Amino acid sequence: MHYVAFLPIIDQEKNKEHRPAHLAHINDLFKQGKVMAAGPFTDGKGGLVIYIADTYEEALELAEKDPAVTSGARTLELREWGALNLPLEG
Template structure:
């Protein structure tokens, strides 16, 4: 498994009601051993999470299933992260 950094940046039309569903989604990833860490940015502009996936296509598919993405209120960007 490789690591992928997922950036979730809030758009102007961001809906606060999506946050609990997004957090539940992350909890599910954690329970399945896919999520290493996650958290919001201090300025409330969005957040990031570190995901484990086989490849970029799988990581992108997982990130695009996130209610934050599905809601249309957040920009989701996926990067392969080669942390040392």
């Protein structure tokens, strides 16, 4: 299953401080096959991560360990995502 984590920035200073650890966390999970995609919003107000996990609880655990979240730099909203195969029919 896929889970989308919305990560709005709530503290710019903390975000700058913890960004390297945040990126390392995401890269490590990508190498483990636990992240499908990630990136910032173009307005500079946060970003998102698409996790690959067997359960919501697993995805939540991965997302809550993100240094951007644990530091209080960003909030976390996690939702299950029903990825569709393209092209769409019907």
